[in-house]
Amino acid sequence: MLTYIKQFVGMFLLVIFVCGAPLMLYTHKEEVVFEPERVVSRVVYLIEKFTEGSLGTYYLGVNEREIAEDILPFTLSSFELLFCSIMISVIISILLGLFMHRNRLSRIVQRVLDIISMVPDFILILFSIVLAIGFYKLTNIRLITLSPTSDAANNWFPTAVLALGPTIFLVKVVVLKYAEIAGEDYIKTALAKGLKLRHVQLHHVYKNIKPFLLADLKKAIAITVANLFIVEYSLNVVGLTRFIFTKGGGYQFNSSVMGLMGIILLSIFVYVLVRLFLYLFERTLVYR
């Protein structure tokens, strides 16, 4: 328990430090000025607001709004995006990389993902917008809606775009590890005993891939979070990143701290949920 509290405090300090950087580090008459003390008063103000039971206010455009009022719906929409896309990527990577490893379709998808992965994710996101607009011009079918309040606003397009990055990464990890583990002697032994392919995949390969999958899951979430900023920003999804990058607005310390803390806590929560999913998957399929 104590270590968790310690980690939480450490995280909070790190967030304060990162968010406070624009206040500490600025230029004044051709000189870079570093004044860490400028953050202190802001932090005191932030904590004062905490003790009053409010989270302070921020500016969205020209309107001053309560952070506490907006943080819940924003978090929910970010959570939906983040969780759905991570789940999609985990399921696809296990299916394609593990159980359909030798399948022809899976091979083709792996190839395609391999080629796509040469281009950074944020370019893919930009490109998807271009494609969606082209698609709309051709067929009149609307895939993206940039007004978040419109009736035609959908969630599946941003989710799909966001899922692309972690999917590419996780499929690559699983395929690579599969190739490595499938060359081990215990696989040979299992096959020589006459065990079925499915059984070997589930009980020998999956169990050995799992530690690497879990280790890289954190990285996958980090990739998704980085992409979340781009997706929410360029597809105009209202989410937690809105606290950090307000369009056209200036830099706001309070809302940035809240936004960044929210995103970190959210990604930890998503990680726990995905682990829970994998645990249930094992309980129902592997250790029946």
Added chain:
Amino acid sequence: MRSRSNAFLWVGSIMVSLLILIAVLGPTIAPYPLDFQEKVRNEVVNGKNVIIKPPLPPSGIHLLGTDKWGYDMLTKLLYGARYTVFVTMAIALLRVIFGTVIGLYLGMQDQEAKWWVSIENAWSYIPIFIPVYFLLVGINVNSDLSTSALVAIFIGIVTILGIPSVVSSIRQKTMQIKDMQYVLAASSLGAGRNQIIFRHVLPHLKEQVTLVFVMEIISTMTLMGLLGMFDQFVGGTEMTFDPILYHSITNEWAGLLGNYRSFIYSSYPWIYMVPLIAFVFAITSFTLLAKGLRDRYQGTYHRTPFI
């Protein structure tokens, strides 16, 4: 297997050489000076009076067209190329040099440095563009500093924040090599730590270090692209008010991409397609090089899977 990996390596190397050539020669072969601007004018075409106003589409006069303000796109790209190529290379080189030295010494220690491992762990889960963005935002926009100073600051910040990932991969590899028989033999013959590092460990890391260098170039370029999306351009952002617009001072490719991203929704596709294609070309050439190198190095340890 061998022949295919060589194809990647060859194509990648040729593309990278081309890129470096463009970066070096760019300003001399640029068709227009950087501040050349097409103005609105009248011209008689087939007996009719036509108003010509920017943005001009790609044509014989402007091979890649002009942007909304009448500046030639090809010229901008050619002037910006050196920042894209050399800044990323400088950052990657510095990261690799510092990262390798730190990684080697940390990896050679008998006990794993716990404090460092926790830094590595924490660092690999933070999208690096967030701290870089926050550090730059106070300095970079409408800055009084010169472009070269801003580039230097950018290189410094991105290098320092990127070192832990390099250290991580070098340290892990060093720890593997440290347990090899020949290292034991060398140390039993009385070799000191530096002797072992430079004579026995470093030669084995040669391939790894080359690969890490190329990978770091790719990740730096991606980072620059991400920052460009949020209007932080290498070498400074010029912000104009009313309307609020951001311009890249150096015309660096990732910056141009961020600069023109809003034209996705316009009917002038070349304005964002030109920097997009240029940036993808740059990043793909290094990706192909990395892929070629990796295939070449890994071929030695390849085992055929049974299932």
